[in-house]
Amino acid sequence: MRVSNLFGTTRRSVPGDDLASHQFLLRAGFLQQLATGLYSLLPLGWRTEQKIRAILREEMNAIGGQELFMPVVQPADIWQKSGRWNSIDQVLLRFQDRRGRDMALALSHEEVVADLTAANVSSYRDLPRIVYQIQTKFRDEARARGGLLRTREFSMKDAYSLDRDQAGLQSAYVAHFRAYFKIAARAGIPVAAVLSDVGVMGGHLAHEFIYLNDAGEDTLVFCDTCGYAANQEVAETQLPEPETEKEGELEEVATPGAVTVAELSAFLKVDPSRVAKSVAFMAEVERGQPARMVLALVPGPAEVNLARLRSATGAVELRPATSDEIVRAGGVPGYMSPRGLAAEAATVVVDETLGRRRNLVTGANREGWHLRNFNIARDCQQVKITRLAAAENGDPCSNCGSPLRIRRGIEYGNIFQLGTDYSTSLGALYDDEAGEQQPVVMGSYGIGVGRLFACIAEEHHDERGLTLPLAVAPFAVALISVGQEEAVGQLAEASYQQLCDAGIEVLFDDRVASPGVKFADADLRGMPLRITVSPRSLQAGGAEFKRRLGEARIVARKSILEEVKAELEDLRRQEVDRVQTQMAPVEALIAQTFTGGA
RNA sequence: CGGGGCGUGGUGCAGGGGUAGCACGCCACUUUUGGGAAGUGGAGGUCGGCGGUUCAAAUCCGCCCGCCCCGACCA
Numbered sequence: 288m289r290v291s292n293l294f295g296t297t298r299r300s301v302p303g304d305d306l307a308s309h310q311f312l313l314r315a316g317f318l319q320q321l322a323t324g325l326y327s328l329l330p331l332g333w334r335t336e337q338k339i340r341a342i343l344r345e346e347m348n349a350i351g352g353q354e355l356f357m358p359v360v361q362p363a364d365i366w367q368k369s370g371r372w373n374s375i376d377q378v379l380l381r382f383q384d385r386r387g388r389d390m391a392l393a394l395s396h397e398e399v400v401a402d403l404t405a406a407n408v409s410s411y412r413d414l415p416r417i418v419y420q421i422q423t424k425f426r427d428e429a430r431a432r433g434g435l436l437r438t439r440e441f442s443m444k445d446a447y448s449l450d451r452d453q454a455g456l457q458s459a460y461v462a463h464f465r466a467y468f469k470i471a472a473r474a475g476i477p478v479a480a481v482l483s484d485v486g487v488m489g490g491h492l493a494h495e496f497i498y499l500n501d502a503g504e505d506t507l508v509f510c511d512t513c514g515y516a517a518n519q520e521v522a523e524t525q526l527p528e529p530e531t532e533k534e535g536e537l538e539e540v541a542t543p544g545a546v547t548v549a550e551l552s553a554f555l556k557v558d559p560s561r562v563a564k565s566v567a568f569m570a571e572v573e574r575g576q577p578a579r580m581v582l583a584l585v586p587g588p589a590e591v592n593l594a595r596l597r598s599a600t601g602a603v604e605l606r607p608a609t610s611d612e613i614v615r616a617g618g619v620p621g622y623m624s625p626r627g628l629a630a631e632a633a634t635v636v637v638d639e640t641l642g643r644r645r646n647l648v649t650g651a652n653r654e655g656w657h658l659r660n661f662n663i664a665r666d667c668q669q670v671k672i673t674r675l676a677a678a679e680n681g682d683p684c685s686n687c688g689s690p691l692r693i694r695r696g697i698e699y700g701n702i703f704q705l706g707t708d709y710s711t712s713l714g715a716l717y718d719d720e721a722g723e724q725q726p727v728v729m730g731s732y733g734i735g736v737g738r739l740f741a742c743i744a745e746e747h748h749d750e751r752g753l754t755l756p757l758a759v760a761p762f763a764v765a766l767i768s769v770g771q772e773e774a775v776g777q778l779a780e781a782s783y784q785q786l787c788d789a790g791i792e793v794l795f796d797d798r799v800a801s802p803g804v805k806f807a808d809a810d811l812r813g814m815p816l817r818i819t820v821s822p823r824s825l826q827a828g829g830a831e832f833k834r835r836l837g838e839a840r841i842v843a844r845k846s847i848l849e850e851v852k853a854e855l856e857d858l859r860r861q862e863v864d865r866v867q868t869q870m871a872p873v874e875a876l877i878a879q880t881f882t883g884g885a
Numbered sequence: 886c887g888g889g890g891c892g893u894g895g896u897g898c899a900g901g902g903g904u905a906g907c908a909c910g911c912c913a914c915u916u917u918u919g920g921g922a923a924g925u926g927g928a929g930g931u932c933g934g935c936g937g938u939u940c941a942a943a944u945c946c947g948c949c950c951g952c953c954c955c956g957a958c959c960a
Contacts, residue, residue: 299909299921300897303953323952378959395960429886429958437959483960495960504959593958606886606957701960733960770918803920810920821919831919 288330288762289783290796290808295319295329297808306502308744309434311752315811317761324431324439326737331812334761336442339736339743340421342473342758343444349469350462352417352446357399359423363389365398368712374603380427392425397705397731400447401713404727408449411719414727415455417462419446421736435741436504436697442737448730451717456704456728460492461881463702463732465873467496470700472869474739475756475862476746479696480880481507482517484594485703496700496734498742503697508678512689514879519693520594522678523685529643535660542657546621548587551657555648562587563641563649563661565623567613567633568596571604580608580616580633582625584649584663586640589676599636599673617652624650625667626658637663638675697745699738705729753813754835757858762794764851765814769802769821778844779820782830785848791855810835816854818847834858 295316303310312318317332328336344354363381366372371379372391380392393399400418408414421444431439448459464480471478476498483495495518497507508522509515517523545551552559564587569578581600583591597605610620616632625635626649641647642663649661663670680693707726710716715727747754757763764786768779783795794814796805802821809817819831829844832854842850 296896296910297921298896302891302897305953320952424960426959430956432954443960485960493960604958609887698960703960731960735960767919772918799918801918801920801922803918803922806920808921819919823919 288794290794291798293330293794295331297811305434306436306741306745308748308753309741311748311811311813312434312741312744315753315813318435324428324437326435326438331761332740335743335755335759336736336740338759338761339474339739340442340444342470343421343734343736346466346470346473347417347419347444347446350417350466352419354420355418356420357393357396357403357422359393359425361391361393361399363391365402365713366391369398369401369709370712371398378426378428380425393422394424394426395443395731395733396420396422396445397447397709397729398713400449400731401709401715401727401729404449404710404715404729405713408715408717408727411451411717411725414717415448415450415459417446417448417459419444419732433502433504433741435737438737441735444734444736446732448732449715450728450730451719451725452728456706456730457881459730460702460704461877463730464494464880465877467700467702467732467734468873469866469870470734470739471496471498472866473758473862474743475758475865476739476742477869479507479509479516480876481509482521483698483701484518484520491706492704494702495698496702497696497698498746499694499696500742500745501695502745503695505696505698506677507694507696509692509694510684510686510689511692513684513687514876515684515686515691517678519677520592522691523674524676524678524691525683525685525688526639527643530645532645534662534665535646537661537666538659539651539653539656540659541655543655545657551648552587555657555659557648559587561644561647563624563637563647563663564589565625565650566591567608567616567618567623568605569608569612570597570600570602570634572601578604578606580612581605582618582623582628582633582635583675584625584635584637584641584670585676586638589638589640589679591675592677595673595675596636599671599675600634619650619652619654622650622653622656624652624658624661625670626650626661627652630669635667635670636675637667637670637672639672640676642672697738697742699742700732700734702732703730705731747813749836751807752811755813755815756862757815757855758862760813760815762792762814763816763855764791764793765809765812765817766793766795767802767805767809767817767819768795768797769805769819769823771799772822772825774825775820775822778825778830782818782820782847786851789848789852791851815858816851818851 297316298314301310301313316329319327384390424443425440428439431437450456479497480494483493485493506519508517508519545554548559548562563584566583568581570581571578583596585591613620647661649658651658681690684691710727716724719725768775786793815835817833824831827841829842831839832842833839
């Protein structure tokens with residue numbers, strides 16, 4: 288491809304304060320935004336996308352996946368059968384066709400797979416199977432953000448395993464677990480697998496595949512000692528031993544102006560963890576029903592884990608209460624507590640850690656006053672005690688007690704053990720050897736292609752632009768001619784032809800432009816190998832070779848082709864080595880993750 | 886959905902009641918050619934939309950739309 292013929296231009300500047308990598312993708316002419324959460328991939332971006340897709344296909348095929356293709360526009364009835372028509376709200380985009388039939392844009396394809404399975408699987412002899420596709424999904428996100436990280440329309444590689452029993456599912460799950468590490472390694476990003484919430488997918492066991500990065504939206508919990516890794520939403524921590532200290536007498540203490548946990552603990556000179564913090568939420572238990580107040584009590588430094596609060600209360604909708612709502616329920620903002628609050632005013636849920644502590648500090652529900660020697664069992668009636676606090680940095684690992692570490696990351700893939708919910712509701716049954724009908728046991732396995740793309744760009748850029756691995760770079764070689772000298776033009780053209788003929792992907796900057804512009808654009812686009820033909824290089828005997836992340840050297844004009852081949856072969860070998868290195872610990876990890884568990 | 890910000894040539898921005906500007910890009914010619922060249926000449930904008938105030942609105946007011954950020958939300 289000649290730059291003079293390329294659709295899409297580089298830009299000197301773009302607005303916004305996105306991730307640096309996303310700005311480079313925009314500036315290099317890989318992407319262009321159409322509207323919130325909707326992006327076009329320009330030719331350069333599309334080439335990279337296709338290389339990522341090729342890796343996905345190869346690794347899915349390698350575990351026995353069969354590619355197919357399912358509609359994005361789907362009739363409501365399969366979503367009604369699975370129950371998700373009602374259980375998912377606004378992210379599922381609904382509309383009607385001309386006949387007034389309810390339709391939806393697929394945000395995932397479990398229903399269709401179950402429907403296909405019902406029609407195509409009838410015997411245990413038809414199992415196991417793995418099918419997958421790379422297809423558009425649409426999720427009408429409340430707020431798209433972060434460039435490619437959270438878009439509304441996006442491509443996903445989604446795979447589905449069909450098995451006759453849990454043992455079969457388990458082995459498909461492990462195969463995907465391994466394949467996802469391989470994909471990350473080939474795409475050139477580090478990856479961590481963490482236990483995750485099953486969310487609206489339903490099912491039992493789930494893992495997320497995370498690219499660790501401070502800009503990520505997800506909060507992960509790691510134990511460096513035993514290897515425990517989980518999304519904060521589901522991370523377990525060790526409970527403290529129940530305290531046996533004598534219960535003191537409940538007393539009010541004046542705490543003027545001490546509204547936050549920090550102020551309060553400083554004022555009363557108690558450890559913040561001994562403060563029972565009350566956080567008020569409004570919970571909608573059934574869609575459309577009036578919200579009820581839920582008071583969550585957690586240790587002072589802790590955050591409320593919304594996933595747990597949701598499951599503890601059965602809420603479908605959960606949001607922080609406003610001051611007005613707190614007052615209306617009879618609470619005093621800043622001094623809130625379950626004490627002195629009418630039982631019918633709010634549901635109270637207490638973190639189990641607090642249940643094991645004695646003589647805590649909590650609000651008095653009176654402006655300027657708190658309570659001392661507060662003991663849950665004695666001083667609160669009608670409370671539900673459960674795990675509620677999100678794991679914090681330094682909390683003891685539930686496995687081994689070592690301090691946990693909190694990190695941020697970007698989730699680009701996930702795997703779910705779905706079980707039989709979808710197959711049962713959509714009639715995906717098979718006959719076993721005894722002729723008994725059984726539901727097919729399903730798993731579902733997604734990778735967001737755009738997110739993976741974004742993660743790759745984030746991992747591979749420097750101050751000048753992208754530095755993509757050969758495996759995903761839109762072109763292997765950036766060829767640049769400098770100046771208008773005839774000899775330069777001749778060698779550049781000849782090299783371009785020669786390389787193209789050899790099947791090497793070359794982006795030839797044949798424009799009449801100053802060298803600075805060409806070098807800057809080549810750096811921005813990030814092709815792994817740059818070849819410059821210039822009066823200076825001719826003087827030195829040929830062309831200049833420079834890796835995007837390496838030093839320049841002169842190559843004789845007669846050996847350009849073979850040297851390019853050697854360079855690319857070397858880059859390829861480095862990437863293979865890197866994949867091997869990255870995969871080395873994975874088997875041990877799999878053994879550790881799946882023995883005795885799940 | 887709450888809070889904040891921004892919509893002005895292709896891109897990035899300034900202007901803030903009276904002639905619509907700058908830089909980059911683009912077109913033509915000339916000179917240049919190893920890190921985003923120089924000169925000369927040119928093209929390109931119903932100032933997001935609708936309504937209002939005014940002799941006069943890009944500018945003031947109202948409503949709407951779009952985009953961005955924070956939060957809520959989130960396979």
